[in-house]
Amino acid sequence: xxxxxxxxxxxxxxxxxxxxxxxxxxxxxxxxxxxxxxxxxxxxxxxxxxxxxxxxxxxxxxxxxxxxxxxxxxxxxxxxxxxxxxxxxxxxxxxxxxxxxxxxxxxxxxxxxxxxxxxxxxxxxxxxxxxxxxxxxxxxxxxxxxxxxxxxxxxxxxxxxxxxxxxxxxxxxxxxxxxxxxxxxxxxxxxxxxxxxxxxxxxxxxxxxxxxxxxxxxxxxxxxxxxxxxxxxxxxxxxxxxxxxxxxxxxxxxxxxxxxxxxxxxxxxxxxxxxxxxxxxxxxxxxxxxxxxxxxxxxxxxxxxxxxxxxxxxxxx
Numbered sequence: 407x408x409x410x411x412x413x414x415x416x417x418x419x420x421x422x423x424x425x426x427x428x429x430x431x432x433x434x435x436x437x438x439x440x441x442x443x444x445x446x447x448x449x450x451x452x453x454x455x456x457x458x459x460x461x462x463x464x465x466x467x468x469x470x471x472x473x474x475x476x477x478x479x480x481x482x483x484x485x486x487x488x489x490x491x492x493x494x495x496x497x498x499x500x501x502x503x504x505x506x507x508x509x510x511x512x513x514x515x516x517x518x519x520x521x522x523x524x525x526x527x528x529x530x531x532x533x534x535x536x537x538x539x540x541x542x543x544x545x546x547x548x549x550x551x552x553x554x555x556x557x558x559x560x561x562x563x564x565x566x567x568x569x570x571x572x573x574x575x576x577x578x579x580x581x582x583x584x585x586x587x588x589x590x591x592x593x594x595x596x597x598x599x600x601x602x603x604x605x606x607x608x609x610x611x612x613x614x615x616x617x618x619x620x621x622x623x624x625x626x627x628x629x630x631x632x633x634x635x636x637x638x639x640x641x642x643x644x645x646x647x648x649x650x651x652x653x654x655x656x657x658x659x660x661x662x663x664x665x666x667x668x669x670x671x672x673x674x675x676x677x678x679x680x681x682x683x684x685x686x687x688x689x690x691x692x693x694x695x696x697x698x699x700x701x702x703x704x705x706x707x708x709x710x711x712x713x714x715x716x717x718x719x720x721x722x723x
Contacts, residue, residue, distance in 0.1 A: 462492070534564050
């Protein structure tokens with residue numbers, strides 16, 4: 407495993423991170439049960455993964471509980487990241503709202519600490535920007551719980567450059583967690599240069615574009631889960647067909663490298679400027695083993711250029 411410094415922090419994170427969204431269970435992803443989820447977390451640790459990213463909203467607390475349970479014996483050897491800023495009235499997706507007010511953050515941190523079974527969180531991130539709450543209020547609250555020793559470092563997720571600039575006026579942020587993959591490259595023009603200039607580490611989520619870049623699907627695929635609802639462009643209509651055509655070529659390139667399509671897609675993300683870690687979601691230990699094979703090699707320059715060109719200017723639309 408390879409490890410990189412996360413922005414301006416003292417954290418050294420594995421370049422493959424464990425993304426714990428799916429282990430929260432239905433309606434998203436894994437339905438294989440807690441035993442498979444716990445086994446995959448432990449397998450990740452055994453393979454050298456030390457960065458585990460979760461959030462209260464993942465399974466409405468269930469993901470945090472599983473992460474805490476699995477990592478309790480090795481707490482001092484791992485980096486646990488969770489989030490704040492999304493609340494729900496009922497355990498339904500339609501009830502989720504963005505709230506990053508100070509009093510809400512003070513409640514959320516204690517709830518996360520309890521669910522995770524720990525007395526500190528290594529990286530605490532605002533999940534989505536709350537445009538109705540001043541960034542100053544949010545940051546002041548985060549700085550206060552940092553001073554109390556409840557969190558070690560502050561990060562943000564899904565933030566724009568302007569929103570990060572507002573945060574930095576109040577205090578340091580060490581990381582940004584954006585969606586980033588061969589099929590989602592919007593951050594490259596403005597966000598990545600800003601992060602490099604301000605020593606903000608990039609934590610890429612969905613490096614496999616929620617499975618499209620694994621190469622498992624073809625143009626006739628019709629998703630029966632949330633991916634088929636047209637929420638994201640990769641999974642429906644003409645955009646999906648165009649993306650599958652590109653993925654088909656990526657499969658051929660990966661085969662020439664002796665790698666899978668997914669491993670090649672993750673490896674590409676790991677080579678990009680400012681990237682500290684790429685989060686992968688897995689259903690079972692075998693998938694974790696497969697994803698780890700994305701580490702420790704570099705494609706020839708001409709191959710990297712072809713991949714880059716193949717997916718240049720790919721967007722979500």
